[in-house]
Amino acid sequence: MTLRVTLVAAARSSSRLAERFGDDRPLDQAGWHEVQLVAHTLVPLGAAELRYCSPTPRSRATGDALGFHPMAQPALRDWEMGRWRGLTLGEVTAREPAAVDLWLADPRSAPHGGESMLGFIGRVGGWLDTRPADDGLVVAVAEPAVIRAALVYALNAPPATYWNVDVRPLSTVTVTGLPGRWSLSLEAGVR
Numbered sequence: 001m002t003l004r005v006t007l008v009a010a011a012r013s014s015s016r017l018a019e020r021f022g023d024d025r026p027l028d029q030a031g032w033h034e035v036q037l038v039a040h041t042l043v044p045l046g047a048a049e050l051r052y053c054s055p056t057p058r059s060r061a062t063g064d065a066l067g068f069h070p071m072a073q074p075a076l077r078d079w080e081m082g083r084w085r086g087l088t089l090g091e092v093t094a095r096e097p098a099a100v101d102l103w104l105a106d107p108r109s110a111p112h113g114g115e116s117m118l119g120f121i122g123r124v125g126g127w128l129d130t131r132p133a134d135d136g137l138v139v140a141v142a143e144p145a146v147i148r149a150a151l152v153y154a155l156n157a158p159p160a161t162y163w164n165v166d167v168r169p170l171s172t173v174t175v176t177g178l179p180g181r182w183s184l185s186l187e188a189g190v191r
Helices: 029-047 057-065 089-095 097-105 117-129 144-154 159-164
Strands: 003-009 050-053 137-142 172-178 181-185
Touching: 003 029, 003 144, 029 057, 029 137, 050 057, 057 137, 089 097, 117 144, 117 159, 137 144, 144 159, 144 172, 144 181
Parallel strands: 003 137, 050 137
Antiparallel strands: 003 172, 172 181
């Protein structure tokens, strides 16, 4: 049986410029407003046999607001950024410019003391590959970084592709297939 996994990006908890590594803040007012605006288009995804979310407050709140009542999955947690946790990219760049350059250039590096990009992509891909094949429809609300990692893994794309995937709040993407054999599924739809 082919599995369909629809990934929903969590609503915002801050402006894009104020995003922090490992941000555990709940949805902000703009995030709640966005959920209310698009809920009618996303609620049907709640019919999935399995409904998951990242263990972050904003992913759980997004899933609950959409009526999914998702189960938190530790493997869908955000990228572990070690000592950079809680800082913005601008703050880290000002403090450790050489470390940021290394991190952006080498997917095996983890100058922050957390996960390397390859480790992160592998963790998220491992979660994707261990979904029960007999449960045809799955929905997961996750942080944008998790969705980027899932797409890189599913498409077997070079790790640097991660930096070229833009995941907006409440956007969706579906991958179909079986463990180790995934395809990107683009569908017509009106929002």
